[in-house]
Amino acid sequence: MRILIIGATGTLGRAVTALFADHHEVLRAGRSSGELKVDAKDPASVQAMFEQAGPLDAVVMTAGGVHVGPLGEMTPTQVQLGLGDKLMGQVNVVLAGQRYLRDGGSFTLTSGIVAQQPIRQGVAMMTTNRAIEGFVQSAAFELPRGQRINVVSPSVLTESWEGYGPYFAGFEPVPAARAALAYQRSVEGVENGQIYRVW
Numbered sequence: 001m002r003i004l005i006i007g008a009t010g011t012l013g014r015a016v017t018a019l020f021a022d023h024h025e026v027l028r029a030g031r032s033s034g035e036l037k038v039d040a041k042d043p044a045s046v047q048a049m050f051e052q053a054g055p056l057d058a059v060v061m062t063a064g065g066v067h068v069g070p071l072g073e074m075t076p077t078q079v080q081l082g083l084g085d086k087l088m089g090q091v092n093v094v095l096a097g098q099r100y101l102r103d104g105g106s107f108t109l110t111s112g113i114v115a116q117q118p119i120r121q122g123v124a125m126m127t128t129n130r131a132i133e134g135f136v137q138s139a140a141f142e143l144p145r146g147q148r149i150n151v152v153s154p155s156v157l158t159e160s161w162e163g164y165g166p167y168f169a170g171f172e173p174v175p176a177a178r179a180a181l182a183y184q185r186s187v188e189g190v191e192n193g194q195i196y197r198v199w
Helices: 011-021 043-053 076-097 123-139 158-167 176-188
Strands: 002-006 025-030 056-061 101-110 148-154 195-198
Touching (some): 002 011, 011 025, 011 176, 025 043, 043 076, 056 076, 076 101, 101 123, 123 148, 123 195, 176 195
Parallel strands (some): 002 025, 002 056, 056 101, 101 148
């Protein structure tokens, strides 16, 4: 398979890339690194990335930022960070990518445990992640030519615990390599419209 991984140099993206690289052709994309450069918030940049990439069998998205902070101090701009970056970045990839994905190809997006399990100061995060999951569950019915779409919802990663652990009191972190297996299930499997919860 030819697999495009957007966010390939991030903590999760590196684990996903390592899993696929031995037995697939992997193209890496990111804002500032990888064979292809892309700003997923910009539809024109996403379109240019796909034109450079050529035909693909799978697209995996592990990139996207979101605001964490107390509701009482939150601004619309801070909420828009996740909606514009993590949500619309992934939506932009699917909207443009369906024309470059081969028949029967797959998209795998990323949400997170906070879509279902709230945390303190996580209002914007939950809003964004729930929207991603809703998009996937609905888009699964409308993608053309047998294309599939799923979303991976990992818990906080073990490798990121030092920075994010204080927000996830009582949560069990998961290694990035374990989360990566859900992306393999999505890409190499047959399911459609699924939320793979790696908790």
